[in-house]
Amino acid sequence: MARQFMKGNDAIILGALAAGCRSYYGYPITPASEIAHAAALHFPALGGVFIQAESEIAAINMVYGTAGMGIRTMTASSSPGFSLKQEGLSYIAGAELPCVVVNIVRGGPGLGNIAPEQADYFQITKGGGHGNYRLVALAPNGAQEMCDLTMLAFDLADKYRTPACIMADGITGQMMEVVDIPEPKTVPYDHTSWCARGDSETRMNLISSIFLEPEDLEQHNLKLDKKYQQITAAETRYEEYRTDDADLIVVAYGVVSRIVYSTIDQAREEGLKVGLLRPITVWPFPSEPIRKLADSAKSFLAVELSTGQMIEDVKLAVEGRCPVHFYGRSGGMVPGGREILEQYRAILAGGTH
Amino acid sequence: MTTELKPYMDVDSELCKGCQLCLDVCPKSVIAISDKLNSSSYHPAYYIGDGCTGCGLCFYACPEPGAIRVVKP
Amino acid sequence: MAKVFEKPTSFYSNFERKTAGSKKSTHYCPGCGHGNVHKMIAEALEDLGLAERSVFVSPVGCSVFGYYYFNSGNFQSAHGRAAAVATAVKRTNPDSIVMSYQGDGDLAAIGTAETIHTANRGENITVFFINNAIYGMTGGQMAPTTMIGQRSTTTPGGRTEVDHGNPIKVCEMLATLPAPTFITRVGLGNSKQIMQTRKAIRKALKIQAEGKGYSFVEILAPCPTGWKMDPPDARDHLLSTMEDIFPLGVYKDTSEDVTEDHWKRVSLPFDVNKRHEYLQAMKTPLDLEPVELKQDLNCKFAGFGGQGILTLGLFLAQVGMKAGHQVSWFPAYGPEMRGGTANCSVNICKDRIGAPTVEHPNVLVAMNQPSVEMFEDEVVDGGWVFLDSGICTGTASADRLKVTAIPAAEMADAVGTPKVANVVMLGAICAATGTFEPDYVKDTLRVIVRKKELLEMNLAAFDAGWEFVKNG
Numbered sequence: 001m002a003r004q005f006m007k008g009n010d011a012i013i014l015g016a017l018a019a020g021c022r023s024y025y026g027y028p029i030t031p032a033s034e035i036a037h038a039a040a041l042h043f044p045a046l047g048g049v050f051i052q053a054e055s056e057i058a059a060i061n062m063v064y065g066t067a068g069m070g071i072r073t074m075t076a077s078s079s080p081g082f083s084l085k086q087e088g089l090s091y092i093a094g095a096e097l098p099c100v101v102v103n104i105v106r107g108g109p110g111l112g113n114i115a116p117e118q119a120d121y122f123q124i125t126k127g128g129g130h131g132n133y134r135l136v137a138l139a140p141n142g143a144q145e146m147c148d149l150t151m152l153a154f155d156l157a158d159k160y161r162t163p164a165c166i167m168a169d170g171i172t173g174q175m176m177e178v179v180d181i182p183e184p185k186t187v188p189y190d191h192t193s194w195c196a197r198g199d200s201e202t203r204m205n206l207i208s209s210i211f212l213e214p215e216d217l218e219q220h221n222l223k224l225d226k227k228y229q230q231i232t233a234a235e236t237r238y239e240e241y242r243t244d245d246a247d248l249i250v251v252a253y254g255v256v257s258r259i260v261y262s263t264i265d266q267a268r269e270e271g272l273k274v275g276l277l278r279p280i281t282v283w284p285f286p287s288e289p290i291r292k293l294a295d296s297a298k299s300f301l302a303v304e305l306s307t308g309q310m311i312e313d314v315k316l317a318v319e320g321r322c323p324v325h326f327y328g329r330s331g332g333m334v335p336g337g338r339e340i341l342e343q344y345r346a347i348l349a350g351g352t353h
Numbered sequence: 354m355t356t357e358l359k360p361y362m363d364v365d366s367e368l369c370k371g372c373q374l375c376l377d378v379c380p381k382s383v384i385a386i387s388d389k390l391n392s393s394s395y396h397p398a399y400y401i402g403d404g405c406t407g408c409g410l411c412f413y414a415c416p417e418p419g420a421i422r423v424v425k426p
Numbered sequence: 427m428a429k430v431f432e433k434p435t436s437f438y439s440n441f442e443r444k445t446a447g448s449k450k451s452t453h454y455c456p457g458c459g460h461g462n463v464h465k466m467i468a469e470a471l472e473d474l475g476l477a478e479r480s481v482f483v484s485p486v487g488c489s490v491f492g493y494y495y496f497n498s499g500n501f502q503s504a505h506g507r508a509a510a511v512a513t514a515v516k517r518t519n520p521d522s523i524v525m526s527y528q529g530d531g532d533l534a535a536i537g538t539a540e541t542i543h544t545a546n547r548g549e550n551i552t553v554f555f556i557n558n559a560i561y562g563m564t565g566g567q568m569a570p571t572t573m574i575g576q577r578s579t580t581t582p583g584g585r586t587e588v589d590h591g592n593p594i595k596v597c598e599m600l601a602t603l604p605a606p607t608f609i610t611r612v613g614l615g616n617s618k619q620i621m622q623t624r625k626a627i628r629k630a631l632k633i634q635a636e637g638k639g640y641s642f643v644e645i646l647a648p649c650p651t652g653w654k655m656d657p658p659d660a661r662d663h664l665l666s667t668m669e670d671i672f673p674l675g676v677y678k679d680t681s682e683d684v685t686e687d688h689w690k691r692v693s694l695p696f697d698v699n700k701r702h703e704y705l706q707a708m709k710t711p712l713d714l715e716p717v718e719l720k721q722d723l724n725c726k727f728a729g730f731g732g733q734g735i736l737t738l739g740l741f742l743a744q745v746g747m748k749a750g751h752q753v754s755w756f757p758a759y760g761p762e763m764r765g766g767t768a769n770c771s772v773n774i775c776k777d778r779i780g781a782p783t784v785e786h787p788n789v790l791v792a793m794n795q796p797s798v799e800m801f802e803d804e805v806v807d808g809g810w811v812f813l814d815s816g817i818c819t820g821t822a823s824a825d826r827l828k829v830t831a832i833p834a835a836e837m838a839d840a841v842g843t844p845k846v847a848n849v850v851m852l853g854a855i856c857a858a859t860g861t862f863e864p865d866y867v868k869d870t871l872r873v874i875v876r877k878k879e880l881l882e883m884n885l886a887a888f889d890a891g892w893e894f895v896k897n898g
Contacts, residue, residue: 002705002706002709003709003710003747004708004709004710005710005740005743005744005747005753005755006710014705014708017696017701017704017705018701018705020696020698020701022518022693022695022696023514023517023518023693025514030759031759042704045704046694046696046700046701046704047692047693047694047695047696048693048694048696049514049517049518049691049693051513051514051517051547053510053543054539054540054542054543055539055540057507057510057539057540058507058510058539058540058543059510061503061504061507061510061511061514061540062510062511062513062514063514064501064503064504064507064510064511064514065501065510065511065512065513065514065515065518066514066515066517066518068501068511068515069515069518069519071518073514073518087504088504088507091503091504095502114759142754142779142782170759171756171782171783174756174757174759175754175755175756175757175782176740176743176754176755176756177753177754177755177779177782178747178752178753181705181706181708181709182705183702184696184698184701184702184705185698186698196481196499196500196501196515197499197518197519197522198479198480198481198499198515198519198521198522198523198524199478199479199499199519199521199522200478200479202499203477203478203479203497203498203499204497205499205500206443206493206500206501206502207500207501207502208493208500208501208502209502210490210502212445212446213445216445255781255782255783258779258780258781258782259780259781259783261778261780262779262780262781263780334783336781336783336785336786337780337781337785338785338786365450367448367450367451368448368450368451370451370455370456370457371456372456372457372650372657372658373457373656373657373658374457374657374658374661376658377658377661378616378617378620393447393448393451395456407429409429409431410617410620410621412431412432413431413462413465413466413617413620413621413624414462414617414620415461415462415465416452416454416456416457416458416459416460416461416462416465417451417452417461418433418434418437418452418461418464418465418468418495419432419433419437419450419451420451421431422430422431422432422433423430423431423432424428424429424430424431425428425429425430425431426428
């Protein structure tokens with residue numbers, strides 16, 4: 001097995017190349033820039049396209065262009081840059097174009113800082129741009145997943161003709177781990193029926209998100225909604241660790257899920273029956289497994305690098321059947337295992353947060 | 354089957370929006386505006402039937418893709 | 427042969443995408459300039475034989491519905507972004523013929539950045555710029571090209587220099603850039619101008635078809651509705667006022683000097699076998715040689731920027747990778763790494779690694795005193811601490827930690843350069859923790875240190891660190 005010791009950010013491009021992504025359009029921003037560096041190195045070397053765009057907005061609209069040709073394409077940025085892409089994402093979702101967008105989330109709001117956060121959860125999972133749309137959003141928690149989930153994101157994007165997002169934090173982007181180099185794939189989707197490539201086969205096709213008549217736009221929205229329901233039913237992904245008999249279910253994703261993971265066994269040694277549910281897709285959110293766990297667990301704890309965003313989805317899934325506690329750090333502060341363990345002790349001793 | 358060999362222009366009166374730009378550019382002043390309204394409530398242009406040289410200027414001055422056709426045999 | 431002037435076949439015969447009104451006529455107002463330009467573009471695509479592979483990118487504005495008409499691939503794009511969309515289509519399929527068609531608000535206000543940078547990259551596309559000095563679709567507001575004194579719904583008293591700025595002259599601006607091949611301004615004021623416009627459109631598309639680069643055609647066009655004039659008066663107004671502010675002419679034309687396909691980029695399908703070879707070649711060239719790990723190492727390496735702190739972490743992590751363990755390396759990234767201090771976390775574990783950040787290290791390397799003070803309390807009881815004794819003054823936690831004070835920088839200097847102080851530390855770590863044998867680490871260094879002279883010093887530095895711990 002060929003392996004490479006690499007940054008999470010670089011692993012995204014490894015996955016993209018293996019998935020058959022042909023072009024990358026991006027604008028530099030810390031802590032996502034390594035993705036652009038890797039793209040600039042590798043895409044042209046394989047005959048693909050790399051453009052350092054004049055802005056985040058231009059970059060996402062270039063993605064709109066290539067995605068409208070039915071050809072795999074991507075962009076990546078970090079929080080402030082991702083905010084700028086929202087209009088373009090709304091157009092892409094409205095026009096039902098497959099593409100992959102990456103957000104290596106940093107501290108906000110505003111210029112914030114370049115340290116890791118997960119405070120773009122609302123923006124990514126609840127829309128971000130205007131209109132009725134969703135982003136399929138995958139949250140890797142290590143370099144191998146940065147590669148693997150990027151490949152999956154391209155497949156989901158093509159399968160459902162919809163933009164897919166990799167939501168990672170600054171730590172997952174910047175850290176290096178060993179990654180198995182994947183086998184490249186041919187793209188198993190033929191978009192000739194709708195895409196516009198500038199050839200005679202696709203000459204009749206239109207890429208557009210305009211539906212001038214309210215009746216037509218409502219039908220389009222209903223069609224999109226149906227698609228989102230299908231995605232929810234078929235593509236929700238999550239991972240569980242020692243949840244079977246757990247009194248306390250911790251819900252955490254991305255790098256936080258790893259910090260929590262490292263505390264579970266220790267908690268068990270103390271006699272604290274704690275388990276971890278880790279959303280791999282933050283949209284669609286694993287509401288169903290959480291709802292089921294709420295039948296047996298005594299309480300839930302959402303741990304996030306934010307002041308409380310994903311917790312809303314946990315609460316919706318739990319449906320008020322048991323308390324949902326919250327522990328979050330923000331601004332680039334990352335919780336240590338010790339402070340998370342304190343939360344378990346307090347909650348299981350009857351404390352509330 | 355027409356035996357007409359002289360140049361002529363033809364206005365599709367339903368597509369004409371009555372902007373009169375073709376009248377303006379016609380070097381022979383052989384286009385006029387109808388008293389009648391078309392179904393879109395425009396007074397369409399029409400060829401007076403004689404004098405067209407087939408220069409095509411009215412075709413390019415007309416903003417509608419299909420309103421004017423000019424034939425120069 | 428008879429000459430027939432009629433609707434070009436690169437228009438749809440019926441405008442089926444139109445949702446209201448006749449499927450034969452446009453949605454434009456009487457006397458609008460868009461229709462003329464559409465007609466001449468369609469004619470050129472047909473005459474030049476480009477229609478089959480053409481892509482028309484519609485903007486936001488009155489021509490948002492360009493796709494109703496052109497029998498080509500069609501994109502409707504976000505306001506101001508047509509040039510970015512066109513760029514991507516053309517780069518992805520260099521054989522396509524790509525046109526962006528934009529009004530003054532789209533191209534010269536909200537899309538200024540895309541306009542300038544697309545021109546500056548010399549994208550091999552054609553941009554049609556309809557300048558009618560007003561926002562038509564949104565209701566007659568001031569455009570970037572609205573003239574001084576001109577009234578609009580947002581300049582009810584007329585545009586003034588002080589309150590609203592001057593009209594922007596796009597051709598003049600773009601002509602300062604080296605890359606564009608053809609930049610011209612034409613008009614629709616009378617038949618002579620119209621025929622010049624026709625010629626410019628054909629030339630621009632021909633330049634693109636020949637791979638000769640970026641072509642830009644600005645067309646002064648009437649907006650009778652926005653200007654509140656009859657169509658013939660609007661044409662007269664265009665002649666009498668717009669031309670003074672926006673002089674017609676060719677602003678740049680290097681089409682005779684540019685060789686064919688000079689600006690045609692290459693885009694190739696991604697062959698699977700080629701990608702396989704390419705990706706495999708990326709692998710870290712370390713063969714797996716499993717070594718049992720006596721205990722997990724959770725390391726924090728800290729010091730000044732430039733002391734090789736991050737590299738030390740990378741070296742140790744790759745030794746761990748070769749040994750078949752789970753490894754992670756995480757740098758404190760950002761301005762601090764460029765400015766003064768640097769630190770990184772390395773885990774080498776038997777099982778799945780939890781937090782990649784190391785909260786409580788069992789190995790701390792501190793190469794300056796602030797690092798000692800920042801991290802010593804976090805080290806687990808019985809953990810190893812390695813200090814550069816030539817730089818650090820000492821630790822307050824010596825009673826509960828295994829401290830190795832080693833003059834790493836001085837020893838490194840002795841083997842050739844203080845830069846390899848980090849590898850002296852690596853030798854000390856391996857010796858003190860008993861994790862990896864010298865030959866094993868040195869074999870790894872031989873693979874990952876590419877520069878020969880640096881490698882020799884690294885190997886010597888490692889030995890020095892190892893010996894210092896083993897033999898004092």
